[in-house]
Amino acid sequence: MDLLKKKILTEGRVIGTEILKVDSFLNHQVDPSLMKSIGEEFASVFANEGITKVLTIEASGIAPALFTGLQLGVPVIFAKKTASRNLDPDTYHAAVHSFTRGGEYIIRVSRRYLDAGDKVLLIDDFLARGRALLGLLEIAEQAGAKVVGAGVVIEKGFQDGGDLIRSMGVRVESLAIIESMSEEGSKITFADKKNGHMN
């Protein structure tokens, strides 16, 4: 998706060998207009799949997921990372290892909003080691729901998450796949598509 790649090249900042900061438009400050385009792109790519729910994880997945759900005309569920009095006690849940934060966290989805009749599209902002998507897949499996695929805004193609998830037979479509990046001059190169028809 050219609009997104241009934004990454213009505003992305590479730190060390693994961190790409895109917090000017994706995961801290958010560009609503770009998110709308991203949502429309995901909806177009996964059209005619009979999707009934979009599933993501708080917080950075919400923006792209929301516009995807709007365009598809279906509800968006964001899995919660923290327990709260406001969440139903009766949940699907999965442990997710975070390399960014260190340690594990539990994601939860109320059983009320996902069941065996659902066809689910997973959305997330980043795909690196694939652990967040693994967690969402586990939750969909607990619900007995069918996963039609995963839409990812930025995939770090030089890490193993994309291969891992695709090897499980999940259709993964990433709007931008980073082949390599280096801190010096924040140099970023993009890869061609992986299995998908985009990029």
Add this chain to the structure above:
Amino acid sequence: MDLLKKKILTEGRVIGTEILKVDSFLNHQVDPSLMKSIGEEFASVFANEGITKVLTIEASGIAPALFTGLQLGVPVIFAKKTASRNLDPDTYHAAVHSFTRGGEYIIRVSRRYLDAGDKVLLIDDFLARGRALLGLLEIAEQAGAKVVGAGVVIEKGFQDGGDLIRSMGVRVESLAIIESMSEEGSKITFADKKNGHMN
């Protein structure tokens, strides 16, 4: 906002005397179409204020804030509740007491995205004791930014947060103000507007 009130009456569930669960459309499962209407309403109410940024807190504020920002044509910033390698170390921050979760948490906004030239609209999903809005006001003050007002999706009018924030001279516009609610039969009544011209 009639569409919202109808949704609250139809799907809201009252638990005890203080918890209103609206996780079927607002803060777990999200209705993107309703969020779009809510964003358009906030943008209309706060039109002609020269707003440059919409500021909210992850995760439940993101959906209404995003559509408000889209409609106003400005970026949306969501304050982070957790420290992360991905957030700039140089942040504005404020402590927020949570009655729902118990205890305090710190919200953070990168100094990169808010400064004295900004006119900020605060958005949040709920206003109860007002502590989240207090935290956002503190962050805006640290940045030297002007706060033009706060847009709230659901205000618990029977708690003191709305009075507290309004007494500070902040324009608070709530799309639905709950006057009273009781668990038996999930009975909910709405109040008229408070200072604002909506409701």
